[in-house]
Amino acid sequence: MKTFPLRVLAPERTFFDGACTSLTVPSIDGMYGLMAQHEDIVLAIVPGKLTLRDADGVEQIAAVSEGVLKMERGEALVLVDTIERPEEIDLHRAEEMAAEARAELKAKRSAQEQAIANARIARAISRIHVKHDGK
Template sequence: MALFDLKIVASNRLFYEGKCQSLTIPCTDGEKQVLAHHSAMLMAMTNGTLRFTDEAGSETIAVSGTGFAEVADNQVTVIVDTVERPEEIDANRAKAAAERAQERLRQRKSLQEYYKGQAALSRAMARLKVKR
């Protein structure tokens, strides 16, 4: 199988760097999959599940925050604010965050508070989905 170079960078760490067979990322207009020799593009990412298969064929699943992915010359660079493996997620903390976000949405007083609440709820739900 053809491979490409993948680099996933979060605001606090280098999450992955190496060869990859496939990458699926959550984008603002749905999930996108990248394979070797993909055409050049820049994609806006949203909170959700990020999956990739490394050169050995093992699949890694993670929760990613917002950011972007750049595809060029058989290299993919993903830059996101957060990225977590399922074992790094505390389910109780994610449930509490979801409840706080839902309460914040019910009590919103401005459009900005609404968007912040939506983003928090989206992050919490993505964490819970991957943890299950």
Template sequence: MSTFRLEIVTPERKVYDHDVNMIVVEGVEGQLGILPNHIPLLTPLRISPIRIKTDGRAEEVIAIGGGFMEVTKEKVVILAETAELPDEIDLSRAEEAKRRAESRLLHLDEYDAVRAELALKRAVNRIHVARHKH
């Protein structure tokens, strides 16, 4: 099966750099599946997991905190605000962040609702990816 290069980069580091068979991402317009020889594309990404499929290995999942994806003939580059591998996520810390965000949403007069919703999305995404560990 053919492959393409996937790079996931944050402002702090390169999180992922491997040949893959397929990725599934959540763009602002919906879910996108990228295979080798995909047409060129540039799209913003939502806070969501990225699912990565490679030959002979289990599906990998990486939590991203939004960003952009560029698809070219040679490779796919994801410029993410944040990106974490499952083993890097502290599940108890993510669950506590989720509880805090949910509490803030109940008291909208005290907190910025948009910030609380984004914090909740990030926490839920991190919990989902952390639980995907094998």
């Protein structure tokens, strides 16, 4: 299977830097997949599950927050605010985060505070799903 160069970066670390055969990221319109020779694209990433298959066929998954994907001239770059492997996720903390954010939504705050709470819920839910998928 053909490969393409991929770098997946967050402010605190490089998650992946190498050749891969496929990449799937969460976007506003659903899951978006890339393979070698994909057309150039810039895409907004939303909280959810990132999946990549490296050149050896090993699948890696992670929970990602907001970010961007750029595919240009056959090379892909993913920049996200946060990224966590399943084994790095504290399930109890993620569940607490989701519950707190839901309580904030019920408090009928400003539109900005509601948007922040919705983003926290989305991130917490993606972490919970990735933790369960990674077991």
